[in-house]
Amino acid sequence: MKIIEDISEMQSLAGSARGAGTAITLVPTMGFLHAGHEELLRVARGKAGFLILSIFVNPAQFGPNEDYKTYPRDMDADIKVALSSGVDCVFAPRPEEMYPDGFQTYTQVERLSMGLCGEARPGHFKGVATVVLKLFNIVMPHVAVFGKKDYQQFVLIRRMVRDLNLDVEVVGVETVRESDGLAMSSRNSYLDADERKAAVCIPRALDEARSALSGEDAQAVIRMVKKNIENEPLAVIEYIKVCDKDTLQALDRIEAGAMLLLAVRIGKTRLIDNCLFTG
Amino acid sequence: MKIIEDISEMQSLAGSARGAGTAITLVPTMGFLHAGHEELLRVARGKAGFLILSIFVNPAQFGPNEDYKTYPRDMDADIKVALSSGVDCVFAPRPEEMYPDGFQTYTQVERLSMGLCGEARPGHFKGVATVVLKLFNIVMPHVAVFGKKDYQQFVLIRRMVRDLNLDVEVVGVETVRESDGLAMSSRNSYLDADERKAAVCIPRALDEARSALSGEDAQAVIRMVKKNIENEPLAVIEYIKVCDKDTLQALDRIEAGAMLLLAVRIGKTRLIDNCLFTG
16 A cells, blocks of 8 residues: 655556556545544445545635644554555645645635535635645546535535536445444544533434424424434534535425534534435 | 537547547637637647647626627637647537536636736636636646736636646747737727727837836836826726736836736727836
8 A cells, every 4th residue: 555645646646547547536534534434435445446545634624713733633543444445545645735835726616615514614615625626636536435424515526526527426425323323523532421422412313303204394393403402401503404415505395305414512522414304 | 620519528538638648738718819829829739749729708707797798709710720720629618518507616816816907807817717727627638828918817827737736737828919019819809990000009118118127116117108008098007017927916126027017998998918027
């Protein structure tokens, strides 16, 4: 397994693989890999001739008061996961080479960046779109694999690929959960024991919501989820929305393709989750 | 020579050429080709294994009160120029395929888009960067050739390529001029006979400015150019600036790498030009 930090080295390796007709699959991550990432790599391994895992905590997608500096990192553990997942190449670029002096070019998926997480995190999705575009240009993947826990990100990347005519297949992978239902996230490591117990209010509320039937009033479902989460004293709701799964436009009623998306703070930790209605 | 309108057809042809190890050179234009474009094609022909000329009047780079609808078009004449210039493929996409319903992803080179033409034409360079990025993703060129008459555009594209890690060599070509010095431009066709005569005040003023010596006060040079152009009653100055040729930051004094850039309206026609100081 290769480990590459240099952008030009990655670009020339990817160029050779492309030139040789090898299918390249990219799994872009911020590292601190967990079972959710392993699932992305498992799906990707099934697609790839050459499987590239990128590990990059992207400063451009963190706000000034967010957790860029404290975001958990563990390169040694990540490399072990990469090895056991059949990764061919880990690409871990340096922030100062990704964003050199004078850097000033950003890409925005304008409407899909607004609302939901975009409201509490202005500039976040601009940073996400820009770094993913850069990674695509460096790694030149045929396929890129993203988790659906970060659902707004997944839809937005898919839209960017279409709008900018990128020749990349975007694959979304279902959220992997802990045994009590909590969605896997590197940020779960921020939770202390009490907070970790409290966080289960999120998947429980989603489980109850999931059974809502087609035609039900979206606000009624949102009120139910809100009430369930508010029963947990450590939880503070940031948003709960029912949206169309492709446009992310708010919906009045539960219908085919409706999703519930939410962000909740447990103590200082911001967690997101979502569910698709099956009713 | 192939003429392609379909994005997917262009993308698969370019992919095959790339796969076969052929060097692709792109000359992106808005058509209505003149001797300036022919010079771009001549330079490109020297670089290319496979030479692609794109012709696309890009709605995204025109403001609501600008000349998108009236911008001159002549596909038949352009195809003759392409044939005589050794072009291998003309790519002329349809606006509705380039910007389909729901399109919402734009790229901006933030600082280089401000000032100069960016001031009078808000959104112009956002449209330029976005369409060039799309064309690069469709045509997959190794080399792309731009004219230096549109100097701010040239610097901005070069910056975008660097910032987004695009594997494209950006080549700038010197401005081609009419016998009286007027820079070639498709918009020159808007000028009536009196305006055409009046427009020569621009290259004449630049000729006088060009001899300014290193160390001279930039404002004094700007005043001289201003006075020369104001002698022409049909001319209305939009801006005259002395800037660093790479950063486009305003300079106080003439020095190595200083450029004068200007925009002047002759009647309803907006013309731009520039010169590098040699003093």
